[in-house]
Amino acid sequence: MNSDKTILLNYLKEIISLSEERALTIAEAFRSRHIKKGELFLKEGSISDEYLFLEKGFLRSFLWDTEGNEVTVNFFAQNNVVFEVASFFQRIPTQENIEALTDSYGWVLSFRELNELFHTIPEFRELGRALLVRGFIAFKERTIAMINTTAEQRYEILLRSKPDIIQNAPLKYIASYLGITDSSLSRIRKEFSKK
Amino acid sequence: MNSDKTILLNYLKEIISLSEERALTIAEAFRSRHIKKGELFLKEGSISDEYLFLEKGFLRSFLWDTEGNEVTVNFFAQNNVVFEVASFFQRIPTQENIEALTDSYGWVLSFRELNELFHTIPEFRELGRALLVRGFIAFKERTIAMINTTAEQRYEILLRSKPDIIQNAPLKYIASYLGITDSSLSRIRKEFSKK
DNA sequence: GTGATTTCTTGTCAAATGACAAGTGTTTTA
DNA sequence: TAAAACACTTGTCATTTGACAAGAAATCAC
Numbered sequence: 001m002n003s004d005k006t007i008l009l010n011y012l013k014e015i016i017s018l019s020e021e022r023a024l025t026i027a028e029a030f031r032s033r034h035i036k037k038g039e040l041f042l043k044e045g046s047i048s049d050e051y052l053f054l055e056k057g058f059l060r061s062f063l064w065d066t067e068g069n070e071v072t073v074n075f076f077a078q079n080n081v082v083f084e085v086a087s088f089f090q091r092i093p094t095q096e097n098i099e100a101l102t103d104s105y106g107w108v109l110s111f112r113e114l115n116e117l118f119h120t121i122p123e124f125r126e127l128g129r130a131l132l133v134r135g136f137i138a139f140k141e142r143t144i145a146m147i148n149t150t151a152e153q154r155y156e157i158l159l160r161s162k163p164d165i166i167q168n169a170p171l172k173y174i175a176s177y178l179g180i181t182d183s184s185l186s187r188i189r190k191e192f193s194k195k
Numbered sequence: 196m197n198s199d200k201t202i203l204l205n206y207l208k209e210i211i212s213l214s215e216e217r218a219l220t221i222a223e224a225f226r227s228r229h230i231k232k233g234e235l236f237l238k239e240g241s242i243s244d245e246y247l248f249l250e251k252g253f254l255r256s257f258l259w260d261t262e263g264n265e266v267t268v269n270f271f272a273q274n275n276v277v278f279e280v281a282s283f284f285q286r287i288p289t290q291e292n293i294e295a296l297t298d299s300y301g302w303v304l305s306f307r308e309l310n311e312l313f314h315t316i317p318e319f320r321e322l323g324r325a326l327l328v329r330g331f332i333a334f335k336e337r338t339i340a341m342i343n344t345t346a347e348q349r350y351e352i353l354l355r356s357k358p359d360i361i362q363n364a365p366l367k368y369i370a371s372y373l374g375i376t377d378s379s380l381s382r383i384r385k386e387f388s389k390k
Numbered sequence: 391g392t393g394a395t396t397t398c399t400t401g402t403c404a405a406a407t408g409a410c411a412a413g414t415g416t417t418t419t420a
Numbered sequence: 421t422a423a424a425a426c427a428c429t430t431g432t433c434a435t436t437t438g439a440c441a442a443g444a445a446a447t448c449a450c
Binding site: 404409 | 426
Binding site: 345346375376378379 | 436437438439440
């Protein structure tokens with residue numbers, strides 16, 4: 001079990017300006033969390049109650065659409081927070097699964113613990129808002145990209161923005177994340193490698 | 196000039212539980228705002244500083260992509276809040292325009308005013324978070340819909356969820372919102388009406 | 391009210407992508 | 421280590437959608 005919160009502390013201080021004391025108070029509240037490769041961090045039907053800072057590893061969230069196809073909703077690389085917004089904040093059962101694509105670990109807070117910290121530490125509240133705003137913007141940009149870029153362009157952007165996906169996720173997950181079939185992605189990749 | 200804040204008050208009380216006194220404090224802070232049809236509520240390059248509760252009217256946000264095509268990012272019906280998240284919260288110039296498709300009016304707060312209320316009224320802070328979470332979820336669902344539904348299905352969903360769009364927005368805006376060309380939408384609509 | 395502009399439809403053809411299936415490697419598992 | 425499962429590529433063909441253009445209908449501006 002890892003109990004060195006240095007990286008968590010640095011992450012907190014990087015996003016907002018915090019006194020050492022407050023940063024420590026926040027970091028202390030987090031508990032260690034390990035997820036083995038293949039294990040589910042979140043299971044559909046349950047209520048997301050872990051606000052995870054992912055220190056090491058690689059996760060993906062996915063769900064099944066009405067035709068029974070698996071859709072990869074997101075990938076999470078280390079040094080990011082991981083949780084399912086709708087379920088976590090609205091306290092409703094989630095439709096998503098979040099699984100570890102590699103052995104992963106990080107630090108978690110429950111909804112109650114998070115709110116307590118929000119209540120007592122305004123700077124942490126700001127951090128929470130900043131992260132929520134970031135996630136919002138990311139999905140907004142992705143929606144727009146789905147409208148005005150080709151699948152090949154989206155693949156190219158993904159390669160540049162999240163290069164570790166290639167190492168960690170099989171092609172079919174990447175394909176459904178991009179909104180295309182795995183055979184199409186295979187062909188796009190082929191074209192792409194010619195350049 | 197309208198100065199009756201009844202609808203604003205009801206909106207606030209509907210989303211969160213508030214004492215009459217606090218609801219009034221919040222409502223008092225809002226200023227009246229009118230936008231004529233065709234006028235821009237937000238112009239690209241500026242910093243969004245109006246958190247608008249839209250009491251009456253219909254707006255849309257749009258931007259130009261790198262090829263010079265106009266992309267409709269969103270539609271806003273009455274009884275919703277309107278602002279550009281990235282610019283408003285991160286205090287950076289926006290890439291988006293928000294225009295009135297019909298004569299519109301509502302109530303606005305500046306970033307500073309909003310934060311002051313967040314600071315003094317925890318319930319209002321909750322409301323802010325709830326609305327941010329809602330917007331987040333809406334974009335997330337739209338991204339997923341772009342992945343696993345056809346253009347025709349997306350059109351059908353839009354019709355059901357925002358029927359007033361048909362009255363207020365020309366086909367080409369709806370098409371770029373759905374991620375297709377206006378001729379494709381025209382054909383989809385034709386197929387659709389046969390059913 | 392008339393000319394200009396915008397909106398919407400429709401035609402043709404090309405390009406992108408999907409559906410399905412087969413085949414080859416690679417990894418997992420018992 | 422052998423069989424099974426998985427990952428990826430490739431082929432064929434169908435479908436969806438886009439690009440471009442023409443024309444009809446509706447709306448706007450003076």
